[in-house]
Amino acid sequence: MTVLLAFDLLLAASIVGLAAATLLMRDAFAMIVAFIVFGMLMALGWARLVAPDVALAEVAIGAGLSGALLLRTLAHLRGGSLSAQGGASVSAPANGATQGVNALLAGLATCALGLAYLGAPQNVPGLEAHVADAMPESGVTHPVTAVLLNFRAYDTLMEVVVLLAAVIVVWQVERGLAETPAPALGTVYQGFARVALPVAVIAGGYLLWIGAEAPGGAFQAGAVLGAVAVLGLLSRHVRPAPAHRPLARGAFVVGTAVFALVALGVAGAGRVAFEYPPAQAKTLILLIEAMVTISIAATLAALFHGRAPVAVSREETDR
Amino acid sequence: MSPVLAVILTVLLASLLGGLWRVIRGPSDSDRMLSAQLLGTAAVAMTVVLARLQDMPALLDVALVLALLAAVTLVAYVALSESRGR
Structure with a gap:
């Protein structure tokens, strides 16, 4: 096991070292790439700490979507393109x-x-024993999902509200962002998309369903489906238009709305809000998770797009 | 079995750290992005080995998501870099 100990020490040292190196870099692009790699190392660290749920969230959000969001932001700061040098200097x-x-x-x-x-x-036992005792009432067999969607569902509802608030603010503020530039994604991308997009959609649905008994769930599934939407936006297969606004608003709100309605319904039936009847608990949890997944995916895609859909002029569309 | 896996894991981490040099030094943006993609492959391999070593099949899902999403940043990089002047 000495080899494994050496591995752990090397991994821990490289996580700290990469974090320091990322902070000390001068180039914004290099920082973003280093941060993506930092996310991968963190995920490996969580895997070594036997926390597969955290590792899954880290790869889905840290190594996956955050990188795309940060690159998009940097492109805006540089005047619409990562390679354009005419924009405002980023390293003020x-x-x-x-x-x-x-x-x-x-x-x-x-x-x-x-x-x-x-x-x-x-040196006192944590809450694991309490969670283990209450598992039969939770409706699911995976302790993390039981905690997130049942025992402390109120906190999770607030996390979904945070995402909703973020997308509302982004849609309110007109920052003069350029429309998504038409990318020159050629045959290599088409081949990649043909293989990766269907697999990603299936993987998202799989993560949502498996969440009841193994690591997975709404946030991870939403991130994977959000990545599908991001690829659609990048390749301009999806072009946000004003006509999409009502649909998008519905998708943003549906997770919070269904979550809150379930809580109100349970409260109306003479129980405490979020105290699901054990017989229906799994159905309710899966319903909430499915709706929250839709909201998270739509919200992440909208945050990547960076503004409310507006009408684009003819020549911009054809570019 | 597990000593062999631990050695494989350490060698993979060493190769990842070697690639990190290109991420930090560059010099060009493409060097950094492509080495990050290479490191993503190493991280997928390490996650698969860890799934076996720790007997945690859930880590295979982590490897799947990492493999799927690592390429998204590369596509974003290509799409956001090449758009001007066309």
Whole structure:
């Protein structure tokens, strides 16, 4: 097992080293790529810590979609294209006051984490025993899903609301972003898309369904389906138009709405909100997760697009 | 079996760290992006080995999602770089 110990030490050292290297880089593009690789290393770390749920979320969101979102943002900052040099300089000279405030806030967050760690009771069993006791009432067999969608469903509802709030803000603010430029995605991409897109759709549905008994669930499935939508946007197979707004709004809201309606319905039936009747718990959880998956996928795609769909002029469409 | 797997895992991590040099030094954007894709392949392989080593089939799903989504950033890079001036 000494080899495995060496592996763990090497992995831990490279995670910390890459984090430091990412912060010290001057080039924004290099930072983004390093951050993507950092996500992969983190996922391997979570896998070694026997936390496959976190590893799955990390690869889906950290290594997958965050990279695409960050690249898109950088392209906007550089005036519409990653390679264009005419846009505003991204690496503006760092302002001393801003750096000071950032350092202060980061320091406070670190202190708070340290205090929370030191203040936590040491060497006592966690909540695993309580979760294990309550599993038969949860309707699912995977403890993480039972916690997220049943025991602490209120927190999860609030997480879905956060995504909804994010997309509302993005749609409100007109930042003068250029329409998605027409990419020159040729035959190589077409071949990739023909294989990858159907597999990704199936994988998304699979992750949603498997969430009841194994790592998976709405957030991971939503991220995979959101990636499908991002590929559609990039290749302009999907062109957001004003006519899509009502459909998109419905997709953004459906997860939060169904989640809240289920809670209200359960509360109306003489129980505490989110205290699902054990017989219907699995159905309700899968219903909520399916709707939340739609919302997450639509929201991530809309965040990638970066603005409310607007009418585009004829020549821009034909470009 | 597991000592062999642990050695494979360590060699894969070493190859990933070797590729990291290109991510950090560049010099060009394409060098960085392509080495990140290469590292993604190494990470998929390591996840598969870990699934076997730790007897956790759930990690195979992690490898599947990583393999599927790693290419999305590459497509985003190509699409967002090439669009101007065409």
